[in-house]
Amino acid sequence: MKHIADSTVRRLSLYLRFLEEFERQGHDTISSGELARSGGTTSAQVRKDLSFFGSFGKRGLGYAVTDLIASLRRILGLEARWPVIIIGAGKIGAALAQYRGFGVHGFDVVGVYDADPARVGERLAGILDQLDAALEGDIARLQPRIAVLCIPGEAAQGQLDRVVKSGIRAVLNFAPTALTAPEGVAVRTVNMATELEVLAFALTNPEA
Amino acid sequence: MKHIADSTVRRLSLYLRFLEEFERQGHDTISSGELARSGGTTSAQVRKDLSFFGSFGKRGLGYAVTDLIASLRRILGLEARWPVIIIGAGKIGAALAQYRGFGVHGFDVVGVYDADPARVGERLAGILDQLDAALEGDIARLQPRIAVLCIPGEAAQGQLDRVVKSGIRAVLNFAPTALTAPEGVAVRTVNMATELEVLAFALTNPEA
DNA sequence: AGTTGTGAAACGTTTCACAGCT
DNA sequence: AGCTGTGAAACGTTTCACAACT
Numbered sequence: 191m192k193h194i195a196d197s198t199v200r201r202l203s204l205y206l207r208f209l210e211e212f213e214r215q216g217h218d219t220i221s222s223g224e225l226a227r228s229g230g231t232t233s234a235q236v237r238k239d240l241s242f243f244g245s246f247g248k249r250g251l252g253y254a255v256t257d258l259i260a261s262l263r264r265i266l267g268l269e270a271r272w273p274v275i276i277i278g279a280g281k282i283g284a285a286l287a288q289y290r291g292f293g294v295h296g297f298d299v300v301g302v303y304d305a306d307p308a309r310v311g312e313r314l315a316g317i318l319d320q321l322d323a324a325l326e327g328d329i330a331r332l333q334p335r336i337a338v339l340c341i342p343g344e345a346a347q348g349q350l351d352r353v354v355k356s357g358i359r360a361v362l363n364f365a366p367t368a369l370t371a372p373e374g375v376a377v378r379t380v381n382m383a384t385e386l387e388v389l390a391f392a393l394t395n396p397e398a
Numbered sequence: 399m400k401h402i403a404d405s406t407v408r409r410l411s412l413y414l415r416f417l418e419e420f421e422r423q424g425h426d427t428i429s430s431g432e433l434a435r436s437g438g439t440t441s442a443q444v445r446k447d448l449s450f451f452g453s454f455g456k457r458g459l460g461y462a463v464t465d466l467i468a469s470l471r472r473i474l475g476l477e478a479r480w481p482v483i484i485i486g487a488g489k490i491g492a493a494l495a496q497y498r499g500f501g502v503h504g505f506d507v508v509g510v511y512d513a514d515p516a517r518v519g520e521r522l523a524g525i526l527d528q529l530d531a532a533l534e535g536d537i538a539r540l541q542p543r544i545a546v547l548c549i550p551g552e553a554a555q556g557q558l559d560r561v562v563k564s565g566i567r568a569v570l571n572f573a574p575t576a577l578t579a580p581e582g583v584a585v586r587t588v589n590m591a592t593e594l595e596v597l598a599f600a601l602t603n604p605e606a
Numbered sequence: 607a608g609t610t611g612t613g614a615a616a617c618g619t620t621t622c623a624c625a626g627c628t
Numbered sequence: 629a630g631c632t633g634t635g636a637a638a639c640g641t642t643t644c645a646c647a648a649c650t
Contacts, residue, residue: 191603191605192606193606194603194606197641200592200596202595203589203595207591207592208576221608221610222609222610223609228576229576230576231642232642232643233609234643234644235641235642235643237609237610237612238611238641240610240611241610241611245610245611246610247610248609248649248650249608249609249611249649249650250649250650251609251610251650265599266599267598267599267603268598272594272598272601274594281493281497284489284493285489285490285492285493288489289590291574291590292590292594295591295594295595296598297594297598336594336598336601359600359601359604360597362594366415368412368436374604376597376600380593382494382497382500383415383499386482386500386503386570387407387410387411387414387475387476387503388404388407388584388586389544389568389569389584390474390475390480390504390505390544391402391407391410391475392567392584393480393543393544393568393584394474395399395402396567396582397399398401401618403618403619405619406619430631440620441631442621442622442623443620445631445632446619446620446633448632449632453632454632455632456627456628456631457626457628457630457632457633458628458629458632459628459630459631459632460630460631460632461632
């Protein structure tokens with residue numbers, strides 16, 4: 191397959207989100223123009239994004255909402271459910287562990303780990319474990335495919351290396367550090383400080 | 399000023415993060431190559447990013463760490479502190495409100511609002527307020543420059559319109575919805591579902 | 607008539623490569 | 629000798645515009 195741009199995949203995810211809403215509202219077809227408005231893009235962009243994966247519409251008519259949802263779910267790899275572990279049960283880790291949206295979108299939190307498993311209390315009972323040597327065994331047993339890192343910056347690279355060594359190939363990083371991973375491991379970093387600084391820059395340089 | 403790419407601003411923020419660490423380790427000069435490694439990019443990219451704003455290095459030598467930190471802080475608009483309000487005190491909103499990293503990086507949480515101010519309890523006491531008609535008055539009085547939306551998707555556009563009408567020009571959105579804002583208002587959306595779906599795509603299409 | 611799918615053009619970003627300083 | 633700063637080249641992404649189809 192030809193290489194697909196990150197920006198394309200991000201938009202496909204947004205289209206899917208909007209289509210699900212659109213279907214709930216009882217619509218059964220949608221045009222690239224309507225879909226574009228939802229994602230803050232253009233109709234040509236929508237058609238181009240989809241064209242990388244095939245031909246899903248009917249000329250003169252648009253796209254069948256239910257079919258397009260199914261196609262996008264298949265393209266994004268959401269036909270199966272994805273088991274996820276969360277490393278770090280501080281405020282962010284604990285908030286994510288309890289976030290119901292995970293499950294709705296096809297991701298199952300199968301484990302939460304913290305160096306101090308007492309820290310969060312009974313709400314994570316049954317799922318919060320000691321972050322120690324047992325992690326490797328748990329990964330082998332539960333086969334999580336994605337690890338979410340919610341630990342301090344200085345611990346992040348170490349835990350990333352560790353889960354990669356155990357076979358995990360996708361990491362979502364909330365630590366405020368750029369991480370390096372071997373070829374074939376997907377890492378996405380969500381960095382609060384950077385997001386705020388981009389906004390500070392925009393406020394400081396309104397014309398840029 | 400020439401338009402600056404979003405990707406450039408993001409990298410500047412990462413460079414700053416790394417430089418602060420590098421300074422703490424006692425180094426006083428750094429080359430574009432060393433800085434590049436930290437941000438997962440190339441030395442030419444680092445030099446190009448900086449060149450949009452001026453000339454900060456010494457040929458043959460590199461960059462003076464402390465000076466470059468000061469320059470980046472000025473470029474990003476971090477010389478003053480930025481007052482921030484958080485709309486929504488659910489799990490994510492409450493976690494952010496208590497996140498110390500905000501303050502460290504020059505952002506002050508001056509208000510947290512929720513439709514039900516009883517929900518979080520005493521830890522946000524003195525800062526958590528009812529999300530009601532008083533918001534407009536608070537914005538006029540406290541002059542926050544950035545609003546962080548931590549509310550359900552269906553409420554997000556409404557609260558965005560509201561804070562924009564009160565004069566806020568920068569919004570960080572954690573609701574899983576694409577938002578529209580008038581020209582001149584910077585909006586950044588952090589969407590958990592999309593981040594996970596990009597990882598699911600990467601796992602499903604290892605070659606793409 | 608209306609909308610898709612898609613090559614080609616336009617645009618933007620990154621990489622190259624080297625002149626110019628220190 | 630070493631490293632920056634930067635035009636120019638290469639590359640990637642978005643937009644255009646229109647033929648193809650319903």
